[in-house]
Amino acid sequence: MDxxxxxxxxxxxxGSGGKLSAELIESLFLPAFRNEFLSPLGDQAVVTINxxxxxxxxxxxxxxxxFFPGGSIGDVAVNGTVNDLAVGGxxxxxxxxxxxxxxxxxxxxLERIVSDMKRACERAGVQLVTGDTKVVEKGKGDKxxxxxxxIGVVDAEIDISPQRVRPGDKIIVNGPIGEHxxxxxxxxxxxxxxxxxxxxxxxxxxLVRDMLNVSKNIRWMRDPTRGGLSSSCNELAKSAQxxxxxxxxxxxxxxxxxxxxxxxxxxxxxxxNEGKLLAVVPADETDTILQAMHNNPHxxxxxxxxxxxxxxxxxxxxxxxxxxxxxxxxxAGEQLPRIC
Numbered sequence: 001m002d003x004x005x006x007x008x009x010x011x012x013x014x015g016s017g018g019k020l021s022a023e024l025i026e027s028l029f030l031p032a033f034r035n036e037f038l039s040p041l042g043d044q045a046v047v048t049i050n051x052x053x054x055x056x057x058x059x060x061x062x063x064x065x066x067f068f069p070g071g072s073i074g075d076v077a078v079n080g081t082v083n084d085l086a087v088g089g090x091x092x093x094x095x096x097x098x099x100x101x102x103x104x105x106x107x108x109x110l111e112r113i114v115s116d117m118k119r120a121c122e123r124a125g126v127q128l129v130t131g132d133t134k135v136v137e138k139g140k141g142d143k144x145x146x147x148x149x150x151i152g153v154v155d156a157e158i159d160i161s162p163q164r165v166r167p168g169d170k171i172i173v174n175g176p177i178g179e180h181x182x183x184x185x186x187x188x189x190x191x192x193x194x195x196x197x198x199x200x201x202x203x204x205x206x207l208v209r210d211m212l213n214v215s216k217n218i219r220w221m222r223d224p225t226r227g228g229l230s231s232s233c234n235e236l237a238k239s240a241q242x243x244x245x246x247x248x249x250x251x252x253x254x255x256x257x258x259x260x261x262x263x264x265x266x267x268x269x270x271x272x273n274e275g276k277l278l279a280v281v282p283a284d285e286t287d288t289i290l291q292a293m294h295n296n297p298h299x300x301x302x303x304x305x306x307x308x309x310x311x312x313x314x315x316x317x318x319x320x321x322x323x324x325x326x327x328x329x330x331x332a333g334e335q336l337p338r339i340c
Contacts, residue, residue, distance in 0.1 A: 017226025017272075018331025022235075040161070040239075043084040043222065046154055053154040055090035057081060060147040064338035066113065069183045070198030073146060074116030076274055076340060079203050080225065081150040082124045086205040087221035087277055089160045089212065090152030092124060097131040097148050102141030113144065124203035126150070157216050162239035164219040167310035170286045171244070172279045174207065174293055175200070175301040177229055178257040181271035181339050185264060193256045200275035207298045211279065214292045219280040223273070225340050227331045230269040232278055233306075233316045234330045244316040246306035246328065269318075270331050272339045280308060 044057035293299030
């Protein structure tokens with residue numbers, strides 16, 4: 001077997017959540033560890049232990065800067081893990097935290113991050129039950145990196161999978177996109193706007209529970225973090241082997257995010273989110289699910305942004321506001337490094 005990475009080096013693009021990330025996983029990690037739980041490459045694995053379906057996920061956070069409008073690396077670490085469990089239909093219960101600290105980090109900054117993590121756990125209704133702490137030499141860790149893992153329970157009747165997606169299904173997002181990535185970039189680039197752009201970081205497990213309470217037929221969900229809306233939709237199209245059509249006029253992008261993207265030369269479809277989810281739902285249950293979402297603070301702006309089609313399988317097509325269309329591919333490089 002060829003070793004496609006044997007004469008190459010890791011670059012920032014390998015952590016983008018786009019094409020390079022997918023290539024690294026599919027050519028290196030997946031062949032080494034392939035099994036029935038890993039192969040679907042979801043945000044979480046679902047295993048059955050003594051008749052109980054358990055969802056298990058892990059993620060690492062290297063956000064720079066560690067504090068930004070609307071949040072910090074602490075609440076992003078908790079919320080991100082909670083959301084990875086929730087979009088698999090799980091009820092998040094417990095998380096772990098592994099913290100790598102850089103020598104010289106101010107203790108008051110660490111205290112602030114721990115407080116943010118505590119509040120995030122309380123909002124989500126999860127408990128942090130185990131962890132680990134390591135310290136590396138000054139200049140080797142960029143203040144703090146956090147790894148979190150999470151465990152939740154999935155009810156027997158819930159089956160969220162790209163294989164359940166059907167032509168005619170509607171694609172829903174729970175609110176405006178691009179806020180997290182631009183909140184961080186505005187600090188890095190020193191950009192000022194009339195209205196401060198804040199990260200959308202939030203736990204979505206209560207929103208998902210409201211959705212599942214009115215319909216157990218939700219086909220698929222994903223939180224579009226690294227790589228943004230485009231990467232999540234491309235992963236869905238590839239896994240389901242269906243076509244995805246998005247309607248540019250229906251995708252909610254705040255004006256401040258649009259302005260920042262124009263200044264920075266970015267496409268909002270590729271910008272990271274931390275409090276958003278995509279859901280594919282049956283057309284005849286869309287209104288019921290949307291109503292449930294609108295009754296939740298994290299879903300009050302939920303809307304339909306596209307649909308699944310039996311055409312151009314494996315690809316995402318954007319119907320533009322000027323009446324044309326274009327293919328929306330996965331992020332090819334690293335558009336926004338160290339965003340989550």
